[in-house]
């Protein structure tokens with residue numbers, strides 16, 4: 349058995365502030381110990397209490413640092429890594445101008461392997477240890493990503509895009525081939541190590557009803573796999589869905605009709621949902637990924653977190669790279685704060701922490717594995733550096749409370765604030 353103790357300030361969420369109030373939502377140890385045994389959380393407590401009990405266990409000390417659970421990104425596209433920060437378009441033109449030509453390149457397994465390596469490195473540099481990831485339409489893109497993630501022993505969920513219409517010929521599959529290819533990927537990867545599969549129709553406009561049926565069939569035939577798609581992101585997109593599916597009562601109903609809602613279903617964006625749709629998401633246990641940097645960058649709109657919370661819809665945080673502008677969940681939370689300010693709502697820093705960790709884990713039904721330091725959880729964690737930049741250091745020295753520190757860390761922090769990232773108890777990134 350390998351046992352290591354990590355000593356630093358330690359903070360994790362234990363509940364949603366919306367349910368229990370901010371004070372009851374977290375645990376904090378100013379001088380704490382996180383004890384990791386064989387990649388799992390064995391104990392968490394105050395150093396004064398635990399140190400005398402550790403015997404000969406190695407203690408790794410991080411000074412001026414805060415350990416939190418690894419960040420969870422509930423929506424991201426790995427093939428779009430190379431087109432992040434592409435100028436000028438809103439969703440539908442952005443897809444045609446930048447996205448589809450970029451994704452075409454993933455027919456080549458060597459290219460896919462290169463980008464998968466860059467992508468995973470970037471996630472870990474930013475303290476993200478779990479992500480729900482879109483591949484491209486090519487099954488080999490998912491083989492490349494899972495192959496690289498397996499070597500790092502990451503808890504990662506991904507899937508091949510299903511898309512059989514309204515996209516260039518070079519990027520479409522068919523209902524039948526998407527079923528067959530997805531099934532083979534599920535058999536190859538789902539449950540291998542910490543990897544999990546997500547059935548991934550791109551969004552309603554690029555799938556025929558036959559393909560959405562195939563997606564529903566895959567879910568029914570493989571309990572435990574996820575459904576990952578986009579929903580109600582952009583006004584023109586929503587109008588288009590109405591034209592394509594006139595017999596359905598709304599965007600969510602398209603997915604509902606094909607049996608795609610459930611506890612492991614994650615819908616990116618949901619910027620323009622009505623109350624009825626929120627209610628249906630909640631009663632099916634479906635989750636929504638809030639992607640603030642993307643929603644601002646593509647001009648999609650302001651995410652109504654209060655409405656989703658009122659209906660008790662599970663919400664995680666997503667970067668949505670490449671429409672999103674940063675791999676950093678700290679930067680996503682910085683932008684989330686501004687999205688909420690524009691709606692006259694204060695996003696509490698402990699709620700922010702929750703969204704990026706335990707809230708994301710709950711959105712992915714992984715709360716008994718990651719997202720907090722509950723005993724027995726997989727030891728995925730990040731070491732945040734209070735002295736990462738001169739400004740952060742100076743600002744944090746003015747801070748009088750944990751809340752103030754955490755907020756400034758969120759607003760000013762990015763990849764520079766990540767000193768180290770651990771996955772399953774192993775260091776997978778150490779800042780140079």
Ligand code: GUN
Nearest residue numbers: 447550551578642668671
């Ligand atoms: N809707 C359909 N495809 C995409 C995509 O690649 N990114 C975003 N943000 N929305 C989409």
Ligand code: ZN
Nearest residue numbers: 425578616668
């Ligand atoms: Zn997306």
